[in-house]
Amino acid sequence: MAKTVYIAGLGLIGASMALGIKRDHPDYEILGYNRSQASRDIALKEGMIDRATDDFASFAPLADIIVLSLPIKQTIAFIKELANLDLKEGVIISDAGSTKSAIVDTAEQYLAGKSVRFVGAHPMAGSHKTGAASADVNLFENAYYIFTPSSLTSPDTLEEMKDLLSGLHARFIEIDAKEHDRVTSQISHFPHILASSLMEQTAVYAQEHEMARRFAAGGFRDMTRIAESEPGMWTSILLSNRETILERIEDFKERLDEVGRAISKGDEEQIWNFFNQAREQRQAMKIHKRGGVDSSYDLYVDVPDEEDVILRILELLRGTSLVNIHINEENREDIHGILQISFKNAQDLERAEHLITENTDYTVVIK
Amino acid sequence: MAKTVYIAGLGLIGASMALGIKRDHPDYEILGYNRSQASRDIALKEGMIDRATDDFASFAPLADIIVLSLPIKQTIAFIKELANLDLKEGVIISDAGSTKSAIVDTAEQYLAGKSVRFVGAHPMAGSHKTGAASADVNLFENAYYIFTPSSLTSPDTLEEMKDLLSGLHARFIEIDAKEHDRVTSQISHFPHILASSLMEQTAVYAQEHEMARRFAAGGFRDMTRIAESEPGMWTSILLSNRETILERIEDFKERLDEVGRAISKGDEEQIWNFFNQAREQRQAMKIHKRGGVDSSYDLYVDVPDEEDVILRILELLRGTSLVNIHINEENREDIHGILQISFKNAQDLERAEHLITENTDYTVVIK
Incomplete structure (x- = not known):
């Protein structure tokens, strides 16, 4: 059954979320709130959302699911506002704040006893770009999407949220808000x-x-x-x-x-x-470069300090997706450094190792 | 006049220093001390030094200049040992330790009143590689080579040291040890x-x-x-x-x-x-990537997440020396990220900006 989803805040996160929802649920109606007109216009024009408002309360009663993708303070203010609105029976409310206890506590306090479900969330993704204009359907790919269930989170709440967000291709994980x-x-x-x-x-x-x-x-x-x-x-x-x-x-x-x-x-x-x-x-400790990428596949090449040496290696790797490339610093008092290339998966890594080893004399190390 | 130089410690720093001295002073005789035989053998075989010993005191009386390229503790012990040896009149003693006061204080205390000159030094260079086998004549290029003059440092001491080390192509700088x-x-x-x-x-x-x-x-x-x-x-x-x-x-x-x-x-x-x-x-604050490179020339390109995009840019820059290349992370809660390319000088930077701007639609930023 087609649902109506209301996304409050059409910044990078909210707008990218809209794109991800549309990918798996083209029949859902997506409503958008944003204070400034610029992001509303872009989101409408690009078809990320179906209808837009600058009056948060006006669309809230229409939604089956409300996602607050806003700064922490505003998220808390809107949860309090939602407590006073006449929402759909059993509506799900969620958010995207970077800290969870203050938001979840507010929800528990203000929404308890009402016919609403709530689940706090923190999608660990982002970019240096901001605003709806930078929205990217792949922003959440392999990123952790953290849910913090509380007493307002019935088991079906999580199932419905995961279904709604399946097109994000994120890694859902549950953890207590505190x-x-x-x-x-x-x-x-x-x-x-x-x-x-x-x-x-x-x-x-x-x-x-x-x-x-x-x-x-x-x-x-x-x-x-x-x-x-x-x-x-x-x-x-x-x-x-x-x-x-x-x-x-x-x-x-x-x-x-x-x-x-x-x-x-x-x-x-x-x-x-x-x-x-x-x-x-x-x-x-295996530390991820990006909150959410479960593992990166790194290869180290001991290259001479010659012109075009990186170009030569990238030519060998043509067609392979690189996650990152970096020449590590050489400094006695710090750490290491040789050409480091990161791949998305083990197959690309193995292929690259093979290509570089076969075609150059450089030492290749995988750790 | 050809001098005799004694380098104590044939690790990466000492052996690279030997190569740098040979570059501008092929007629100087270079003596080397190292405790372990492996680095002595490599340094002799590669012609970095002319004669080697594992008995520090034995070569000291032969030297016009003695450079201690050793751990701090051993540097201090060898300065004390030098105080009791019959050295050449007016010999210069220097070192390569990462802290300076303890070493300079020891020299001032133990060498005062003797016919020796002393100047503490800290070459801010290095690599993840170690040992004479990794010696590199370019290791110190553009790196700060810090001298810490004290009462045992006559004005000619610094002139002679800078002449000795001219082949390192380092940036000499003077600062008080404390x-x-x-x-x-x-x-x-x-x-x-x-x-x-x-x-x-x-x-x-x-x-x-x-x-x-x-x-x-x-x-x-x-x-x-x-x-x-x-x-x-x-x-x-x-x-x-x-x-x-x-x-x-x-x-x-x-x-x-x-x-x-x-x-x-x-x-x-x-x-x-x-x-x-x-x-x-x-x-x-302009922060250098490497202690010693006075400035780096960085260019930022806002590239799409597509295969071979870096390859395409490096092909445009073929023949330009890159100091580094890095895709910055994308993480909302951290900082930025776009393709960052660092060059050795302003000309290369300008050339690169021009090439990328002319041949692609990507946004190029220089900060």
């Missing part, structure tokens, strides 16, 4: 604080020690890359996950104290163990 | 502690929150990359730059406290300013 926020505080929220703090500390230090600007190299560059993230989004994330992040900060300060004590004492063994353990832990 | 250690503590030593601490914190957290392993993505990967560095080297660095690093740790803890207080209070404006300031500071 646990989601704990995990992301450790691997994402707190690291952003570290990166920005290191950047600020260095900027202040460089005022009196100007060579700091000059000598900063690869390691520092990597450590501060995410300090360039959009401030508004990260402010909302910190404010909606306060206790967990504060707890990570306190824990980290104790770790710094421990390293500091080892340095004060000149405890060589303890410092060596600290560095060695971290090294082993990182080597053991 | 200032060197302050600057590198901020942009290198302390960031290594941060990276390893974050890795350990996450590994411990992941024992109880296993999704942390699963959801870790690009930002976390970047923040922990240097946690894979060689533990022994970093232990020596920390131990030889204790006070400065401890001071950076304390300062950083105060910064974490300040962010923590803003989070506790829910001070949206302060948190936004924190992130925004760090973002602006990083955008303003």
Whole structure:
């Protein structure tokens, strides 16, 4: 049976979601809310949505499923607004916020007792591009699409959502909202604080020690890359996950104290163990480049520093999809570096290894 | 006049230095010390050095210039040993250690009053490769070669060193030893502690929150990359730059406290300013990929996700030297991503911009 889906927020995520829903459900009617007209016009013109509004409440009663694809604060405000509207019996409400507890708690508080279903969600995908104009039906491919079920989530809620979103080709996964926020505080929220703090500390230090600007190299560059993230989004994330992040900060300060004590004492063994353990832990941890790609298939080629050497290798690999290509830095005080090529799957990786080994003298390593 | 140069330590740095000295001074005699036989044999066989020994003291009296290219601890031990040897009148002694104060202080203490000249040095170059077998005459090209003059450094000392090392094609720069250690503590030593601490914190957290392993993505990967560095080297660095690093740790803890207080209070404006300031500071800071390359010339191309698109661009750029090529990650919660190509100089950059703009529809940005 054709459903009516209401997507509030036609940014990159919302508009890409509309495209993904259309792919598997061309008969569904998709309604769209967006405050600014530009994205509404594009979404209509490109056929991503069937009807558009700038009055959120007006379309809500028409929908079988409502997806809020908005900043955290606005998501919370709209959930409260939905509690006062006359919605369809059994409507499903979901969202796309980066933190989950604050949103799920609001839903539990305001929607309980009503004939609505709710499931929090966090699609771990994105791009540097923004807005409906950048919508991409493949944006969520192989990305984690995290659901955080709560008391308003009946078993059929998840089934209906997965069916609705089947065209996204994402990896659906379920996790408790609080646990989601704990995990992301450790691997994402707190690291952003570290990166920005290191950047600020260095900027202040460089005022009196100007060579700091000059000598900063690869390691520092990597450590501060995410300090360039959009401030508004990260402010909302910190404010909606306060206790967990504060707890990570306190824990980290104790770790710094421990390293500091080892340095004060000149405890060589303890410092060596600290560095060695971290090294082993990182080597053991398979870290994905993109939240959501379950594994990447990397090949390392030890290439000479010659003109057109990359071109020569890419010519050999013509027709193979590359996920990424990168020449690693050479720096004694940092890590490694040779030509690294990442593929989407094991077959492409094997094919590339074969082609390069057969046609060049370069050493090829797969790890 | 042909000189006799004694290089102690035939690892990557020492052996590459030998090659660089030979390039501009083919008539100099180069003596080499190395504890293990393998690197001695390679260095002799490849003609990097003229004579080799495993007895450091034996060749020291023959040298006009002695370069210690060894771990920090051994550098300090050998300076003490040199103080007791009957060296040539006016011999120059230098080194290649990553921290400078401890080494320079030792030289000042043990070599003062003797007829020797000393200048501490830190060549900011390296590779993931090690040993004499990986020696590369171009290893130091455009890299900073930092000298830390002290009371044992007469003006002619630096002139003679720069003449000796002219074939390295490095960028010579002078800085006070203590200032060197302050600057590198901020942009290198302390960031290594941060990276390893974050890795350990996450590994411990992941024992109880296993999704942390699963959801870790690009930002976390970047923040922990240097946690894979060689533990022994970093232990020596920390131990030889204790006070400065401890001071950076304390300062950083105060910064974490300040962010923590803003989070506790829910001070949206302060948190936004924190992130925004760090973002602006990083955008303003030109960070080099490699310690030593004074500037990189980067071009960004907004490419579609199509097969062979990189190949097509590299074909346009055939014959242009690339320093690096990288597809930036796409992740909403991190930073950007488009094809980034780095060139050696402004001419290559302009040529590339022209070629890509003329021959494709892709947007090209230079920052």
